[in-house]
Amino acid sequence: MVASVEPPAIVIRGAGPLLREVCAGAEEEGVPVTVEPGTGDATTSAHRAALASALEVGIGIEGDEIVVHHASLPRDHPAEVTGDGRHAGRTAARIVKILPLTDL
Amino acid sequence: MTLVVGVDIGNSTTEACVASVGEGRVEYLGTALTRTTGVKGTPDNTQGAVAAVRRALDGRTPDLVLLNEATPVISGLAMETISETIITESTMIGHNPATPGGEGTGVGTTVAIEALASASGPCIVVVPAGWDFDDVAHEIDSSSAQVVAAVLAHDDAVLVCNRLATPIPVVDEVGAVEKVPLGMLAAVEVAPPGRTIRTLSDAYGLASVFGLDPEQTRQVSPVARALTGNRSAVVVRTPSGDVTDRRIPVGTLTLTGAGKTQRVDVDAGADEIMTVLSRVQPLDDATGEPGTHVGGMLAQVRDTMTDVTGQPANEIRIRDVLAVDTTVPHEVRGGLAGEIAPERAVALAAMVRTSRSRMQVVADQVAAALGCRAEIGGVEGEMAVRGALTTPGTAVPIAVLDLGGGSTDAALLTHEGSAAVHVAGAGELVTKLIDSELALDDREQAEAVKRHPLAKAESFFHVRHEDGTVQFFREPLPSHVFARVVTMGPEGPAPVRTRHTVDHVRRVRREAKRKVFAVNAVRALRQVAPGGSLRLLEFVVLLGGSALDFEIPELIADALAPHGIVCGIGNVHGTEGPRNAVASGLVDAWSRR
Numbered sequence: 001m002v003a004s005v006e007p008p009a010i011v012i013r014g015a016g017p018l019l020r021e022v023c024a025g026a027e028e029e030g031v032p033v034t035v036e037p038g039t040g041d042a043t044t045s046a047h048r049a050a051l052a053s054a055l056e057v058g059i060g061i062e063g064d065e066i067v068v069h070h071a072s073l074p075r076d077h078p079a080e081v082t083g084d085g086r087h088a089g090r091t092a093a094r095i096v097k098i099l100p101l102t103d104l
Numbered sequence: 105m106t107l108v109v110g111v112d113i114g115n116s117t118t119e120a121c122v123a124s125v126g127e128g129r130v131e132y133l134g135t136a137l138t139r140t141t142g143v144k145g146t147p148d149n150t151q152g153a154v155a156a157v158r159r160a161l162d163g164r165t166p167d168l169v170l171l172n173e174a175t176p177v178i179s180g181l182a183m184e185t186i187s188e189t190i191i192t193e194s195t196m197i198g199h200n201p202a203t204p205g206g207e208g209t210g211v212g213t214t215v216a217i218e219a220l221a222s223a224s225g226p227c228i229v230v231v232p233a234g235w236d237f238d239d240v241a242h243e244i245d246s247s248s249a250q251v252v253a254a255v256l257a258h259d260d261a262v263l264v265c266n267r268l269a270t271p272i273p274v275v276d277e278v279g280a281v282e283k284v285p286l287g288m289l290a291a292v293e294v295a296p297p298g299r300t301i302r303t304l305s306d307a308y309g310l311a312s313v314f315g316l317d318p319e320q321t322r323q324v325s326p327v328a329r330a331l332t333g334n335r336s337a338v339v340v341r342t343p344s345g346d347v348t349d350r351r352i353p354v355g356t357l358t359l360t361g362a363g364k365t366q367r368v369d370v371d372a373g374a375d376e377i378m379t380v381l382s383r384v385q386p387l388d389d390a391t392g393e394p395g396t397h398v399g400g401m402l403a404q405v406r407d408t409m410t411d412v413t414g415q416p417a418n419e420i421r422i423r424d425v426l427a428v429d430t431t432v433p434h435e436v437r438g439g440l441a442g443e444i445a446p447e448r449a450v451a452l453a454a455m456v457r458t459s460r461s462r463m464q465v466v467a468d469q470v471a472a473a474l475g476c477r478a479e480i481g482g483v484e485g486e487m488a489v490r491g492a493l494t495t496p497g498t499a500v501p502i503a504v505l506d507l508g509g510g511s512t513d514a515a516l517l518t519h520e521g522s523a524a525v526h527v528a529g530a531g532e533l534v535t536k537l538i539d540s541e542l543a544l545d546d547r548e549q550a551e552a553v554k555r556h557p558l559a560k561a562e563s564f565f566h567v568r569h570e571d572g573t574v575q576f577f578r579e580p581l582p583s584h585v586f587a588r589v590v591t592m593g594p595e596g597p598a599p600v601r602t603r604h605t606v607d608h609v610r611r612v613r614r615e616a617k618r619k620v621f622a623v624n625a626v627r628a629l630r631q632v633a634p635g636g637s638l639r640l641l642e643f644v645v646l647l648g649g650s651a652l653d654f655e656i657p658e659l660i661a662d663a664l665a666p667h668g669i670v671c672g673i674g675n676v677h678g679t680e681g682p683r684n685a686v687a688s689g690l691v692d693a694w695s696r697r
Binding site for chain 2: 024027028029030070072073074077079080086094095098099100101102
């Protein structure tokens, strides 16, 4: 018997109307997410979320600003800042999968 | 003491070398390099030549400027597609969305999602842009019809699939979804991750799915071939649907030389063209059939040469041709998602030379601009050999290979005399091949791929070079290079816009260099070698800009190794590397007069 464990996930901190699209972006890429309450501005939320994520990738949402972060990056040097929820979720998942973030 | 400046005007660069000459002694004082202005061998060269001389002089006043007698060599490049895939009546979508949904094969009638309520029997739902994934999943689940597959405009396949009671194969990111014919029998196939489709890429698979007779199966076999290697595909059977693999008439090349005239179809490919060419060496002229692609291309080379030399077009002779097989990306006509198929093509480099050089005009203008004497100091090939001989470890008999931008030149110096030859095809052709085979459509980027080794950014802090070594960076790499194939130039990693792997890009780059320079090295040296035998050459010195390339010299050395030749990169004066050989040779020749 193997106990069922929570898979590692991208941590999303924040809420609002964009949350659904952010989650959809990551789901389309097949990477799990967990959603937690925000902790400050989007960049801070994203960085702390990345540090808390087993996949080292976090997303912060504050109003219409979404920030994608990686635990290895300095706090003020996020991977992406966008207003497009689907794109943010996709970017986060693609960092996990080590795939190019931008379209050709 | 006399202050002498040797100037070499090449196809791409102009080099100058300053020396103080007196009592049989030559002291080299400095060198300089600028871009050639205008077409080599024309009065436009003056500006670049004067700039190079001024830079090399560094404020000194020259007594004499020596120019090379350049054989005007103009190379034209053309690439002609010789096959084209055309889908008529839109029968297939064979694209590879990054994330299709579900897996398996669904066969049914195409139905618009708005009309799903009234549909019956097995059907494939077609969803235009503007539909939300939750609504699409709900419509499919609540339909009375049996929905076996879906085709979506948005990138929503996984999302829709995850919300269905029973997952079905879903293909998404179909840009021209409105062009999918409705009410037609169709099949959608999605392979599991890491696999490619099995049914729709197989002729009998298509026959089984659509109930085709042997004649119809024969007709759809190009569809199967075109879909091979995809992870997902859609095939719609329309009454008169057809995919053809058409060959475009490119025209015939007529090669005249050695008292013979031979004709070759350009679509026979590069090998056949080069074989026919070798039968008519030395080439007197090449012509293309008027009204065809190849005719147009050769006419263009002639026109350029007319502009340069003032010689009438009918007096200009094409003295060499290099044909190379390549591929050109073409959007599939009739495709629905902007599918790109690589089509076969032949690249041609043609070279023209005339006896009428206008270098004397350049010399007169240089003299006027600098207020000193200027004269033609010697013939390019011989001067290059003289310069190359200053490379430590070389001796007569010696051959040089000047790897330029437009042509590859060989010259031989033996105790008995000298010989020189120019062949078509060099650095510019390599760039063009890389550009088209990787579908970059960006000359600058193709140039970067040619010049620099590749790597892949594997995290925000490290890249893996093409040889497998890993380099760590203390500053994070920008997001736009993350997970990308990059070129490692002096300014750091720069992304290459391609979906190909590092290995593929590297293979394309090395093949392009080999197909041009390794082939041309052997071809050019055969023409100057005694009796055409490479075994009789002892020392081969590589010169020119492309000799500075990080792998071209080794590719050429590999090609020459079986002939027992010592081949290496020139090191003029033991310090200048493969640059400045002609300019130095000019000074050297003058000092011995």
